[in-house]
Amino acid sequence: GQQLNQSPQSMFIQEGEDVSMNCTSSSIFNTWLWYKQDPGEGPVLLIALYKAGELTSNGRLTAQFGITRKDSFLNISASIPSDVGIYFCAGSREGAQKLVFGQGTRLTINP
Amino acid sequence: KAGVTQTPRYLIKTRGQQVTLSCSPISGHRSVSWYQQTPGQGLQFLFEYFSETQRNKGNFPGRFSGRQFSNSRSEMNVSTLELGDSALYLCASTRGGRPGWETQYFGPGTRLLVL
Numbered sequence: 001g002q003q004l005n006q007s008p009q010s011m012f013i014q015e016g017e018d019v020s021m022n023c024t025s026s027s028i029f030n031t032w033l034w035y036k037q038d039p040g041e042g043p044v045l046l047i048a049l050y051k052a053g054e055l056t057s058n059g060r061l062t063a064q065f066g067i068t069r070k071d072s073f074l075n076i077s078a079s080i081p082s083d084v085g086i087y088f089c090a091g092s093r094e095g096a097q098k099l100v101f102g103q104g105t106r107l108t109i110n111p
Numbered sequence: 112k113a114g115v116t117q118t119p120r121y122l123i124k125t126r127g128q129q130v131t132l133s134c135s136p137i138s139g140h141r142s143v144s145w146y147q148q149t150p151g152q153g154l155q156f157l158f159e160y161f162s163e164t165q166r167n168k169g170n171f172p173g174r175f176s177g178r179q180f181s182n183s184r185s186e187m188n189v190s191t192l193e194l195g196d197s198a199l200y201l202c203a204s205t206r207g208g209r210p211g212w213e214t215q216y217f218g219p220g221t222r223l224l225v226l
Contacts (some may be wrong), residue, residue, distance in 0.1 A: 035217075042115070042201050043154075044215030057212035088154065097167045097209050098144075 006048035006089050006102025011080060021105045022073040023081040025032070028072050032072035033099070043088055051096050076107075084109050113138065115204050115218035123224045132221045136183050136204030140213040142166070143185040144215065146179060148199040157200075160185050161207065189223075198226045 002022045013019060023032070031050055035043035047058050049065035049072060056063055063074045072091070076083055089102040116135045120195040124130050136143050144167075145157040156169040160179035183204075189196055199220040205213040 040219065042203070042219050044217070045214055050213060069213045090154075092209075098156045098159065098169065099157070099215070 004089055004091060004100055004102040006105060008105060008108040009103065010108070012108045012110065015016055015079060019076040019080055020073060020081070020109060021087060021089075022071060023091070023102045024071040025091065025093075026070070027093050028069045028092050029072075030063075030064070031089035031092045032068075034061075034063050034072070034074045035088040035090060036061060037086045037088065037104070038087075046087075064089055081109055081111060083107060115202055115216050117200075117218040117221050119221060120219065121222050121224075123226065124192050125226050126194060128190060128192050130192060130223060131142050131186055131188045132200055132202075132223075134185045134187075134202030134204075134218060135179075136185070137216055139206060140204035140208070140216075141183050141207045142205040142213075143179060143183065144203045144205075145187050146184070146201040146203065147171070148201055148220070149197075154201070157178060157187065161211075167209075180200055192225045194225050199223075 004025050006023045033048050034046045036046055037043040047056050047063040052069045053067050054065040060077045060092050086106050087103045088104045090099045119135045127153050137204045142161045144159040158177050164181045166220050167184040174190045179185045199222050202222045203215045203217045
């Protein structure tokens with residue numbers, strides 16, 4: 001099925017570093033969502049974006065809805081060990097009634 | 112308020128068998144969606160139920176089916192299991208709006224292994 005192009009696939013960083021990941025699509029999206037999934041658990045919603053250009057923060061996390069409506073990015077500042085996990089972007093296209101997901105970015109933090 | 116619950120959490124089946132997974136949405140939520148998550152394909156949408164009716168469907172074969180009860184609890188069934196059906200099956204609920212338009216809450220998933 002259709003999926004979003006999410007990059008990078010994995011990241012290995014030092015504690016305290018900033019992190020940036022992004023998602024792109026060939027289609028225009030009306031909604032962009034960012035989720036985090038811990039091992040053995042379901043995804044948990046981090047940030048939801050509903051308007052082109054929208055920039056939203058949730059603590060150390062910041063996400064933006066691209067102006068072209070075909071991309072979104074997520075930044076994590078000053079990473080800490082509990083940020084480890086898999087981050088997924090998801091979106092819904094105009095007129096569509098379901099979410100499509102990116103392949104995920106696996107974040108590993110070296111203490 | 113309790114979150115989305117799924118049972119069982121783990122399941123081992125053999126090829127050709129069938130399996131039924133259960134999902135209880137957050138209290139007051141009426142929409143339940145099912146997803147299949149595999150390392151190769153990522154998160155793939157199976158179907159969504161609202162008010163006991165299938166409202167949307169992904170691109171999975173007819174071996175995958177579901178239903179929703181009047182209390183909004185949902186079950187999904189996979190018949191004639193294949194090795195490739197091994198996956199984490201996730202359920203998610205919303206109050207009633209479509210996923211993407213309203214915040215969707217995921218359960219912990221049922222991990223199915225087909226031998």
